[in-house]
Amino acid sequence: MKIEEFKTLLELKLPGIAFKQVRDSLLVENPSDLPKVAFFLKNSDLEIDYLSSVTGSDYLDYLESVYHLYSTTKKTGLITLRVRVKRDAPNVPSLVPIYRSAEFQEREAYDMYGIIYEGHPDLRRLFMWEGFEGFPMRKDYIQEDSEWLEPEDLEWLEKHQVPVTEEMKERAKTPRIIKKDAGE
Amino acid sequence: MEKTFAVKNLSLVDNQTLEINIGPQHPSTHGVFRMNVVLDGETIVSLKPVMGYLHRNHEQIAENMSYTSSMPYTDRLDYFNSMSNNFGYALTVEKLANIDVPEKAEYIRVIMAELTRLVNHVAVIGFLLNDLGAFFTPVLYAFREREKILDIFEDISGARMMCNYFRFGGVKRDLPAGVLDTIKDVVKKFPSFLEEFEALLTKNEILCMRCQNVGVLKPELAISAGITGPMLRASGVNYDIRKIDNYSIYKRFDFKIPLGQKGDVFDRYYVRILEMRESLKILEQALKDFPTSGDIISKKMTPYLKNFRNFKPPVGEAYARVECPKGELGFYVVSDGTPQPWRYHVRAPSLINLTILEDLCIGHKVADAIIILGSVDIVLGEVDH
Numbered sequence: 001m002k003i004e005e006f007k008t009l010l011e012l013k014l015p016g017i018a019f020k021q022v023r024d025s026l027l028v029e030n031p032s033d034l035p036k037v038a039f040f041l042k043n044s045d046l047e048i049d050y051l052s053s054v055t056g057s058d059y060l061d062y063l064e065s066v067y068h069l070y071s072t073t074k075k076t077g078l079i080t081l082r083v084r085v086k087r088d089a090p091n092v093p094s095l096v097p098i099y100r101s102a103e104f105q106e107r108e109a110y111d112m113y114g115i116i117y118e119g120h121p122d123l124r125r126l127f128m129w130e131g132f133e134g135f136p137m138r139k140d141y142i143q144e145d146s147e148w149l150e151p152e153d154l155e156w157l158e159k160h161q162v163p164v165t166e167e168m169k170e171r172a173k174t175p176r177i178i179k180k181d182a183g184e
Numbered sequence: 185m186e187k188t189f190a191v192k193n194l195s196l197v198d199n200q201t202l203e204i205n206i207g208p209q210h211p212s213t214h215g216v217f218r219m220n221v222v223l224d225g226e227t228i229v230s231l232k233p234v235m236g237y238l239h240r241n242h243e244q245i246a247e248n249m250s251y252t253s254s255m256p257y258t259d260r261l262d263y264f265n266s267m268s269n270n271f272g273y274a275l276t277v278e279k280l281a282n283i284d285v286p287e288k289a290e291y292i293r294v295i296m297a298e299l300t301r302l303v304n305h306v307a308v309i310g311f312l313l314n315d316l317g318a319f320f321t322p323v324l325y326a327f328r329e330r331e332k333i334l335d336i337f338e339d340i341s342g343a344r345m346m347c348n349y350f351r352f353g354g355v356k357r358d359l360p361a362g363v364l365d366t367i368k369d370v371v372k373k374f375p376s377f378l379e380e381f382e383a384l385l386t387k388n389e390i391l392c393m394r395c396q397n398v399g400v401l402k403p404e405l406a407i408s409a410g411i412t413g414p415m416l417r418a419s420g421v422n423y424d425i426r427k428i429d430n431y432s433i434y435k436r437f438d439f440k441i442p443l444g445q446k447g448d449v450f451d452r453y454y455v456r457i458l459e460m461r462e463s464l465k466i467l468e469q470a471l472k473d474f475p476t477s478g479d480i481i482s483k484k485m486t487p488y489l490k491n492f493r494n495f496k497p498p499v500g501e502a503y504a505r506v507e508c509p510k511g512e513l514g515f516y517v518v519s520d521g522t523p524q525p526w527r528y529h530v531r532a533p534s535l536i537n538l539t540i541l542e543d544l545c546i547g548h549k550v551a552d553a554i555i556i557l558g559s560v561d562i563v564l565g566e567v568d569h
Binding site: 023052055066103104 | 239410428540568
């Protein structure tokens with residue numbers, strides 16, 4: 001099914017929910033409508049029963065949660081849904097009650113992008129450890145020690161004919177800043 | 185009188201549970217995977233998978249480098265089937281940038297993908313038997329066969345496991361002389377190995393007793409939980425991406441999709457054996473029709489081979505998937521027109537197949553949890569990204 005046809009079908013069946021076409025996908029304008037859309041897709045005769053992938057992405061102005069769906073009974077797909085949320089209030093309703101496969105993937109998206117999936121039974125970090133601060137896949141995330149140089153590093157650089165500036169030497173002299181929660 | 189006695193006795197028993205960690209340094213968790221298990225006696229009451237010990241933020245690494253440079257990193261996702269990972273990533277970028285693949289390259293790709301399937305399935309069956317307690321004899325038989333195929337990979341790509349062989353629009357280099365004969369030889373001899381393997385295992389009483397009716401996965405739950413690959417098909421759901429998406433040239437080959445009936449550990453084991461036979465069928469057909477001449481990489485991509493930072497796919501996004509031996513391996517790539525992807529995401533089958541691990545294990549003994557995990561077939565490089 002083409003995306004335009006699919007959009008008109010959804011608008012007909014689900015009045016009151018605003019959709020917008022973004023490339024080959026449908027943007028659900030209001031994130032709180034997402035469970036309704038997913039429930040309709042799964043239980044209508046479209047039989048979109050398989051949520052293949054859930055992921056977040058960061059577009060600086062907003063965060064996005066992207067869903068890729070297929071049907072295993074009708075062998076159709078791919079249908080892509082997306083919702084956009086503000087960076088400072090990234091709340092998206094969870095799809096775990098409808099599609100179990102979202103369980104780990106929503107945890108992963110929360111871990112990496114900080115998107116809060118409301119209604120998820122167990123929303124914890126998946127890969128990073130407990131107490132880790134920040135969301136490493138966001139575009140504004142700064143790695144803790146990316147600027148840090150050791151005296152050995154300078155030796156190595158000089159040995160390999162890389163120009164070492166005064167500023168780099170200064171940096172190597174200053175002790176490493178230890179974050180509050182690291183170690184002690 | 186008897187009744188009250190029984191109730192009295194029960195009230196004396198303090199229903200204590202015991203919480204233990206299996207892993208991350210446990211040989212039967214297939215790597216640095218941890219299962220946080222709550223036990224009542226020896227029966228599992230709850231099981232929480234804990235992962236991330238091998239996390240290196242694969243997605244971030246890929247977003248910080250050019251499209252071609254992350255090809256070798258996809259090898260390290262599931263280090264048992266690097267060729268399949270390459271295949272998935274190449275397909276996605278080809279979809280994104282609209283690149284055609286020449287005929288000969290398609291044949292090479294299919295042959296590599298199916299050889300990888302053989303490698304993975306023999307190894308996973310060997311390890312499953314390891315978990316069952318048949319220590320190292322089956323796995324060494326399996327590895328003997330795997331080694332023959334890895335030798336072919338070494339001849340073709342220069343590396344046994346980290347092949348890095350696929351390129352957008354084709355493959356890295358042409359097949360060296362004589363390799364086709366080696367592949368034909370391996371394909372010819374493989375069925376006799378499978379028969380030998382099966383004669384030792386399939387009707388073995390201990391294997392049947394331990395595997396049948398253990399870890400039964402219902403088809404409805406399997407679909408809802410996004411389970412893919414041999415695990416889904418063992419539950420009786422006919423869903424194989426090679427047939428459905430018809431990606432590459434799989435349409436040309438005649439092969440069947442083996443399905444299980446119950447969805448227990450035994451079905452998962454046997455579906456893999458049958459899948460290997462089907463893979464051999466595909467290999468035979470592909471080797472028969474293999475084109476003798478032709479390009480191995482699309483003309484559109486040849487200018488970028490030397491300076492791949494010049495390769496900038498148009499603004500857009502693509503999601504493509506392949507039937508990797510463990511399930512559906514999907515890649516989601518968003519391009520903003522620069523040489524680096526804006527967003528790169530891997531839908532890792534090993535990770536998502538673990539979603540239902542708790543449901544499968546509850547009510548079984550600890551020893552059964554080990555073989556259920558073995559039958560799920562995980563590789564921690566892929567689980568932990």
